[in-house]
Amino acid sequence: MINKTDFPKLSLISVNGVELEVFEAGRQNLGKPIVLCHGWPEHAFSWRYQVPALVDAGYHVIVPNQRGYGNSSRPTEVTDYDIEHLSGDLIALLDHYGYEDATFVGHDWGSMVVWGLTLLHPNRVNKVINLSLPYQERGERPWIKFMEEIFGGDYYFVHFNRQPGVADAVLEENTFQFLRNLYRKNEPFREPQPGMAMINLARAETPLGEPIMSDSELAVFVSSFESSGFTGSINWYRNLDRNWHLLANVNPIIQQPALMIYGDRDVIPKSEKLTEFVPNVEVVSLDCGHWIQQEKPEETNQAILKWLEQWEM
Structure with a gap:
């Protein structure tokens, strides 16, 4: 268990027209930056187990709450x-620290x-080190349109886009219950329920499975979202089709060395085409669900550090 008091102290840094809440550790390791990017609905604190291990391995660890989260800016547009x-926020963060480049680690939306x-x-x-979400191929149709055709209007990605504000309000009314019910592992299999999954989860009075964190750890996430609300973070979803257009003329092949870490019990499927788009990728699978670095912190750290070591030689 890691308490908030063990996590690095925050700094508020002005970059790219916003202010980001950044947790930094290992300044003595200047010159070896690694940036950890959280997912949804998460917080920089989701990397609490990785920060000390990376500092001990000689890295300057930079963990932002990205725009829309925590005490970082929440633009209205x-x-x-x-x-x-x-991505501009992260580039500006590199500029702030004086780095040409860095290793970037992401989980879920990160x-x-x-x-x-x-x-x-x-x-x-x-x-590149990414957890849970593999490279998403840019197909012939915008992503939300594609998902709507495949999964229907109640699929939460689609719902967030087609019914703006509806889910935001429900999650904000039930912040503790939603996050408590979401951050679970070893959940029993259930047939999909009618309605929108995230709204159903926020309204469910009884959680399934086992918690992945202590009450004091969960309180960090609950407090953050009670303060920020959910709209800024959900707005990431509301740009999927815009992102599809913005990436139209970009070379889709990632040449950098990459590590992809999957959870074998994650609901997000593994990519069958990963090596077509990320030819220099190594794949690791851990026996866990979606919240990989929090469910299996030691195994996650071991996978990351072992992979990074080969590039130090």
Whole structure:
């Protein structure tokens, strides 16, 4: 268990027209930057187990709460959360610290941002480590349109886009219950329920499976979202089709060395085409669900450090 008091102290840093809440550790390791990018609905604190291990391994660890999260800025315009803005924040963060490039690590939506960042700014990324979400191929149809055709209007990606504000309000009314019910492992199999999954989860009075964190750890996430609300973070989803257009003329192949870490019990499927788009990728699978670095912290650290070691030689 890691308490908030053990986590690095925060700094508020002005970059790219916003203010980011950044947790930094290992300044004594200047020159070896690694940037950890959280997913949804997460927080920089989701990397609490990785920070000390990476510092001990000689890295300057930079962990932002990205725009829309925590005490970072929450612009009101939906388009301020597209991949150009999100990747622009990370590039500006590198500039702030005086780095030409860095290793970027992402989980869930953070992985989507790291993949997009690497496509848009390949010279600023030296290595890629992503958890849970593999590279998403840019198909012939925009992503939300494609998902709507396959999964229907209640699929939460689609719902967030087609019914703006509805889910935001439900999650904000039930913040503790939603996050408590979401951060679970070893959940029994259930047939899909009618309705929108995230709204159902927020309204469910009884959680399934086992918690992945202590009450004090969960309180960090609950407190953050009670303060920020959910709209800024959900606006990331509302830019998927915009991102599809923004990436139209970008070389889709990622040449950087990459590590992809899957959870074998994750609901996100593994990619069958990963090596077509990320030819220099190594794949590791762990026996866990979606919250990989929090469910299996030691195994995650071991996989990351073992992979990074080979590039130090």
